[in-house]
Every structure is written in structure tokens, then in C-alpha cells.
Amino acid sequence: MRSLYHYWLCPFCRTVRLVLGEKMLECALIVERYWERRPEFIGVHPSGQVPLLVDVNGEIIAGNGAIADYLNRKYDSGTKLIGQDFQQMLEVRRLSDWFNQTFHSEVSYMMLYEKVMKRNLHEGVPDSSVIRRANANMDRHFAYITSLLEGRNYLAGTELSLADLVAAGHISCLDYISAISWSKHPVVKEWYAKVKSRPSFRPILDDHVPAVPPPSYYCDLDF
């Protein structure tokens, strides 16, 4: 059986779950509190990082980008997710990186660290000044995403791509911890509603992190 070691509120893990879902690949999920560095987990891959995929053939692949590349190469029937031509591929890559690098460091990492990981790691209480800064960064970044979506159905063009799944990985984590003021971002909300209603999203909407209950609208398709 294929299995994925993941943590619920890891944006990178959520992206991989969505890629598996879009490719309709069944996969057992193993929740890994990766910061505890469980010896059995380190034994599977010395990096101790999530997401970590163990495929049906026993192949072990670590990291969101490498897993997406692997799945696209190995299971290339149906949804390609990386664009139809080279130009589009570059745009998918640009936006995926932008969410995983810039949006991550300036918004999702800060929010998730303050609101969730600080407690997991016993590193104190949330710092409201950091949360305010992450909020201001989110507003600025969502304004750019809004301008992008005004001419496109999906982030990188007319078709759903990996860029949408990467973005949804981050945004769904933030939504789970009630960190998004949706009324301020109607265009981003409309795009998210579309992505959220895909069958690949269903398992993510069913997530319930112990001691971190989601807001009531989290799993609502018409939020």
C-alpha cells in the first residue's frame, strides 16, 4: 500500500495530498509529529521531513516538489498539472515557488508558527505583533493574486495546475486556523471555493486536528 507521512497543518503536505487526489491515487495517511523526530520515522528517511511518500513499489521520496515531480513522471496519465507547454510550465513553476517561498515565509509560516507550532514545541504564546505583520503581508499578497485572477480561471491560466494545489495547501491551512478575513478578498474567495469543491479536497475538509478545532465554515463549500 502507498503511504504518506504528513502533518495536518503543513501546507506542503496538503499540496501532496491534493496531487494524489487529482491523480486518483489511493494512499494511506500517517500523521507524523515530525518535530519529535521519532526514530522509526528517521529510519525511513534520515531528513526526518514531511511530506514523505512511500510508494507501492517501496520507493521513498521526500519533499513536496520531489514528490510532485515523481508522481507526474510515474503516473502521467490524466491530469498533468504542470502546464501544456513550456511557457505555461514556467508560469506554474513561478507561482508554485512564489507560494512555497515568499508567501510561506511572509505569511503561512509566521501564522502557523505563532498559532499552532509554538504550542506544539512549547515555545511560548502567540506574539500579536507577528500575527499583525503576517496579516498585512497576506493583504498585500492577496491583492496581487486578485489582479492575477481577474484575467484567469485558475492561477496559472485556464486550467487547474500544481500552482492552484500549492496555493490551496497554504490557504487551507490558514483557513483552518481562522486566519483569513474572506470578506476582504472576494476574488480569492471565489477561486478558493472552486478549488475547495473538487473531490480531491474532500479528505482535507474532513481533517480534525486534536485540540485545534476548525471554524464552522472551514468545510462549508458555500462559505
Added chain:
Amino acid sequence: MRSLYHYWLCPFCRTVRLVLGEKMLECALIVERYWERRPEFIGVHPSGQVPLLVDVNGEIIAGNGAIADYLNRKYDSGTKLIGQDFQQMLEVRRLSDWFNQTFHSEVSYMMLYEKVMKRNLHEGVPDSSVIRRANANMDRHFAYITSLLEGRNYLAGTELSLADLVAAGHISCLDYISAISWSKHPVVKEWYAKVKSRPSFRPILDDHVPAVPPPSYYCDLDF
């Protein structure tokens, strides 16, 4: 003429400069204070992001990953940088992402924001508790890199790859702002000395950011 819009202390920009150097592609450098959102710069690419490459044919590519993909496809003679086979390609990808995502959000973004960008953005003075946390994260991450380098010449295996250039992009920025205690990390230091001595690194060692002088050992190959 090919040109690259960049900012000196942007790790992603430094990686692209190293890739250009390894491929021996000449490129004019345009320093862009991207946070000022200069209209002429937004006019070139509406994302307003660096690195931004304008190639000799006029093609415009934004973002470190997309630029690296583009250069590898377009100028594929000589150094490939992305591994010899699929397994190695996945390892290059894993480590490049790991530095650009995990190491960035937990170390380089935090350090560079506190020590450089806060001043550029007029957002106050460095917060020593954040710098302490970034330092602790760096120690933990360098311990993993040390264990990796004990069985390898370069990060992803026996040959230099994009993973080394990505890592060097981050580490050289941190070194420029005196954020690394090299005596604590001799194995990482040895790897960095090897990468630093490559001709592609020369222009980066000549950088002088106005009002941010580097430490005396910054450009020293035998530091």
C-alpha cells in the same frame, strides 16, 4: 544584452547569479529595491518580484525556479546542474526546496528581515529573540547538512548541482551579514569554502551593499 533584476541580499537572486555563472552566460545586473515597486519595474513584470531575467531574445522569466528551469532547457550545453538521472534529479529537487522553503522561512528570511529588511522598510529595530530563534534553527539545520556531507562531496551527491547553488545563495547572504558562527560548523564550512572558490562565485564576493558592509572574511577564500 541579457539582464537580471536582483537585490544583493536576496538568496533567490544569488542562486540565479550562480547558475548564470556556472553556465558562463554574461548578464548585466540591475539592482532593484523591489519593495519600492518602481513603476518601470512593475511594467516589465506585474508581479514586481526578483529575480527577474530578461533574456537576449527579449523573453522575460520571473522567479528563481522558473529561471533555473528556463536556463537549463535553453542553455543545456555543459553543466546540467539537475542531476544525471531521475533519482538524482529528485534529490537535487528535494534539497533545493528544503533550502528555499524550510531553511528560508526558519533561518534566512528571519535573519535578513530582522537585520536588513526592517531598516529598508522602516519597520523598526531588530528583535533579538527572533535572531536567537533563527540561530537555534540554523544550528539544527546545519547539523543535518553536516550528516549529509559526511558521505558526499556536494549536497546532492558527487557532483555540484543546483542544490549547492541554492544553499550557497542562502548561506552567502547570511555570511554577508555575519550571521554564521563558522567555528561551530566545520563540515559545512569546508563545503562552503569549496563552492565559494568557484569562478561563478567571484561577482558575489565583490558585492558591497550600501550601508551594509560585509565582515572582513566575507570575500576571503581561506576564511
